[in-house]
Amino acid sequence: MSKKLQNAKCFIKRYYDELDNAQENNIHSALQRYCSDQYLWRGFHPFNELNSSLDVAEKFWVPLRSSLNKIQRRTDIFMAGYNQIDDFESIWVCSMGHILGLFDHPWLGIQPTHKITMLRYCEFHKVVDEKITETAMFFDIPHLMMQAGLRPFPPQTGAHLVQPGPMTNDGVMLEEQADEVGKKTLNVINNMVTNLANWDHPLTLEEELALNWHDDMIWWGPAGIGSSFTIERYAKQHSGPFRASFKDRIFNGHVCKFAEGQYGGFFGWPNLTLTPTGGFMGMPATNKPSDMRVIDIYRRDGDKLAENWVFIDLLHFWKQQGVDILARSAVTPVT
Numbered sequence: 342m343s344k345k346l347q348n349a350k351c352f353i354k355r356y357y358d359e360l361d362n363a364q365e366n367n368i369h370s371a372l373q374r375y376c377s378d379q380y381l382w383r384g385f386h387p388f389n390e391l392n393s394s395l396d397v398a399e400k401f402w403v404p405l406r407s408s409l410n411k412i413q414r415r416t417d418i419f420m421a422g423y424n425q426i427d428d429f430e431s432i433w434v435c436s437m438g439h440i441l442g443l444f445d446h447p448w449l450g451i452q453p454t455h456k457i458t459m460l461r462y463c464e465f466h467k468v469v470d471e472k473i474t475e476t477a478m479f480f481d482i483p484h485l486m487m488q489a490g491l492r493p494f495p496p497q498t499g500a501h502l503v504q505p506g507p508m509t510n511d512g513v514m515l516e517e518q519a520d521e522v523g524k525k526t527l528n529v530i531n532n533m534v535t536n537l538a539n540w541d542h543p544l545t546l547e548e549e550l551a552l553n554w555h556d557d558m559i560w561w562g563p564a565g566i567g568s569s570f571t572i573e574r575y576a577k578q579h580s581g582p583f584r585a586s587f588k589d590r591i592f593n594g595h596v597c598k599f600a601e602g603q604y605g606g607f608f609g610w611p612n613l614t615l616t617p618t619g620g621f622m623g624m625p626a627t628n629k630p631s632d633m634r635v636i637d638i639y640r641r642d643g644d645k646l647a648e649n650w651v652f653i654d655l656l657h658f659w660k661q662q663g664v665d666i667l668a669r670s671a672v673t674p675v676t
Contacts, residue, residue: 343517345432346421346601349468350515353434354419356466356473361414365406369398377472383610384478385634386657387449387667397476409442409458417506418638418650419513422523422599424467433597435606437463437638437650438506440480444489449482449667454489459503461485463636463652465597465608477596477608479636479652484564486670493670494655495623498578499560499567507640507648508559511603518602526641527600529553530607533639533646546576546584554646561650565622586621589614589630606638617662624659631661 356375363371372394382391384401391397406412418437423429444458461484467475483493487501506512533553542549550558550572560569562579569575591614598607611632619626634654640647656666 343520346423347517349432349434350419350421352468352471353421353436353466353473354515357414357436360402361412365403368402368406369395372398372402375473376476377469377474379474381475382478383476385480385482385654386660389657401478405440405448405460408444408446408448408453409440409460410445412440412442415439415441415459417512418604419515420518420599420601420604421514422601422605425527425598426595431597432468433599434466434468435464435599435638436466437512439503444485448485451486451489451491458485458488461504461652463606463608463638463650465636467597477610477636479608479634479654481563481652482656482667487564491670493666494565497565497567497622498582499562499569501564501567502561504561504568504650507604509603509640509642512640514602514604522602523600523605526603526605526639527598529641529644529646530598530600530605530639546581547572550576550580555642558646559648561648563651563653563655565655566653583621586618587615588618589616591615591630593632603641604639605641606636608634608636610634622655622659624662624664627662629662631658633658 359371376394380394382397388401391400416436416438421434424431424433439459439461441457441459444453445455446453461481463479465477466473486493536549536552554572556572558572560575560579562568566579569578593609593611593614595607595609599605612635613633614630615633616630617624617627634657636652638650659666
């Protein structure tokens with residue numbers, strides 16, 4: 342079982358090496374060699390679902406690589422596992438970090454800075470018979486916009502940072518990991534999700550969070566919300582305002598969830614359907630339900646969670662609410 346995971350990690354590492362070093366006119370060839378003919382790629386707005394390696398090359402990778410020169414993939418977490426959602430049948434590989442480059446040409450209407458820019462990303466790849474059949478690639482476009490001097494959202498409750506990897510510097514797991522360690526991590530994540538799903542209990546928010554989180558936990562949130570440190574500040578700066586700002590919360594399930602070593606995570610398409618009641622990210626109430634696509638990556642320390650990296654497709658969420666954040670702000674830098 343572990344050998345299959347190692348083979349999948351080696352396969353994805355070769356894929357990254359070839360993709361990242363390909364010239365623009367060879368990007369599709371690199372994708373074609375590693376992706377299946379029935380390839381499904383899920384990306385943040387405005388890309389959404391693409392159904393061929395050619396589409397992914399022409400609509401995402403070539404325009405991005407034309408804008409960010411001399412890219413480097415700076416990986417903070419690299420792991421593989423069997424997907425709990427399909428009863429541990431399929432193998433997925435996850436990579437998280439930043440794509441660094443010189444932002445020399447416009448991308449999505451965002452004007453270049455001619456400086457270092459870091460596109461925060463997380464990818465899940467389903468590997469079947471040495472082919473990638475599905476990819477979920479979530480990337481924080483508002484984070485890039487803010488690096489370019491734009492203000493896509495009102496002032497956020499948490500801190501805006503170029504986010505580091507794990508404090509323990511052990512997230513890139515190229516070597517085989519013990520199965521029992523990953524199982525423990527997945528159990529802790531599942532317990533947390535169960536507690537998170539129940540907002541109607543006698544515990545305070547801080548008491549509920551303390552069931553599964555260390556007091557000095559760090560929530561590395563998306564641009565527009567920001568990052569928080571300690572249970573107390575996380576409750577005040579994100580979790581509390583988030584819970585107070587929505588009704589009719591519907592959980593839609595996950596596409597993939599797994600853990601390896603001290604790390605684990607999941608993504609959904611979408612994870613949640615929420616109806617804003619006003620206040621979240623400074624936006625008004627609409628009473629219109631909208632979908633939220635999310636990736637969560639966790640680091641476990643002992644019996645509790647210590648760090649959480651979160652990707653939310655906020656451009657997609659607010660566009661469903663009638664606000665096109667990208668269109669209204671991408672072309673006007675802050676002076």
